[in-house]
Amino acid sequence: MKRLKRRKTPTLSMTPMIDCVFLLLIFFMVSTTFAPIQGLRVQLPPPITQPKYNPIITIMIDDPAPGETEGTVVLRLSDRQEIVQTREMFNRLINASDNEKIMVVIRAGNEVFHEQIVQVMDIAKQAGVDRIGFVRASHATIRIADR
Amino acid sequence: MALNMARRKRTGDDDDIPMAPMIDCVFLLLIFFMVSAIMKVPPPFTVTLPDSATKHEFTRKKFNxxxxxxxxxxxxxxxxxxxxxxxxxxxxxxxxxxxxxxxxxxxxxxxxxxxxxxxxxxxxxxxxxxxxxxxxxxxx
Structure with missing residues (x-):
């Protein structure tokens, strides 16, 4: 009888499990990222619907010459088209977006670097352009001429 | 008091901090972080993102x-x-x-x-x- 009383009740040892849990907790706390991703929103023009945005400005970017990183940029507004530099492009877009909602369609060659596209999009956004779309260089000629 | 003393004597003389509430908390935190974590998965090649002055914030998601x-x-x-x-x-x-x-x-x-x-x-x-x-x- 005496022996039975003295014997301990069996207990689960919690310490190793808690160690594990702590380890996992710290791992997840360290690896979790709450930071949002920075990006630019892209909106492609709907395939057939009539454009609500007036006027539509087309920015055409040529393939860069060998060794160069940027291609020539041509801006087309209604029937006028001209070669523009970055700063001019901003002014043109600001002027156009003054009175109306405008949409910019970017038509760029296949070899144009993504960096230049993002740069052009950036300028357009800064100038207050509401929508930016892309057209494939091959289909573009037909589609834009139709309008 | 007397009861407390008696109990302490029975279990040994090291006075324990109660661990159970802390462990509950830790479990809760663990589950929260496990559920909310979205791992940043690197691609099999290096990618240098372009710069831009205008930015829009998107919540981090899987499938980039x-x-x-x-x-x-x-x-x-x-x-x-x-x-x-x-x-x-x-x-x-x-x-x-x-x-x-x-x-x-x-x-x-x-x-x-x-x-x-x-x-x-x-x-x-x-x-x-x-x-x-x-x-x-x-x-x-």
Whole structure:
């Protein structure tokens, strides 16, 4: 009888499990990222619907010459088209977006670097352009001429 | 008091801090972080994102699309060998992709990027359409 009383009740040892849990907790706390991703929103023009945005400005970017990183940029507004530099492009877009909602369609060659596209999009956004779309260089000629 | 003393004597003389509430807390935190964690999965190649002054914030999601300067495509760490593979992958996970974030290298060719955008759009045009965003560098 005496022996039975003295014997301990069996207990689960919690310490190793808690160690594990702590380890996992710290791992997840360290690896979790709450930071949002920075990006630019892209909106492609709907395939057939009539454009609500007036006027539509087309920015055409040529393939860069060998060794160069940027291609020539041509801006087309209604029937006028001209070669523009970055700063001019901003002014043109600001002027156009003054009175109306405008949409910019970017038509760029296949070899144009993504960096230049993002740069052009950036300028357009800064100038207050509401929508930016892309057209494939091959289909573009037909589609834009139709309008 | 007397009872307390008696108990202490019985269990041994080291006075314990009660661990149970702390462990409850830790478990709660653990489960929260496990559920909320979205792992940042690196692509099988390096991608340098372009810079931009205007930025829009998107919540971090799974299934980011990477394009490198040679036109290699991967979704998270899974490399897509053909555009068809990519299309199938996107259509298989369509419900989980609300905004397709395209992380293209600054030296990626526009043709490759547009190929991917077109394919992705084509795939999901049946539903309300897929929103697409180009990721830009987080610096500055």
């Amino acid at each position: 699309l990477f394009i490198n300067s040679d036109g290699r495509i991967s979704i998270d760490d899974q490399e897509m060998l053909t555009l068809e593979d990519m299309e199938l992958f996107i259509s298989a996970h369509e419900n989980q992709i609300s905004t397709l974030i395209i992380k293209a290298d600054k030296r990626a060719k526009h043709g490759d990027v547009i190929d991917v955008v077109e394919r992705a759009k084509m795939r999901s045009s049946k539903t309300e359409g897929l929103e697409i965003a180009f990721a830009v560098s987080e610096e500055n």
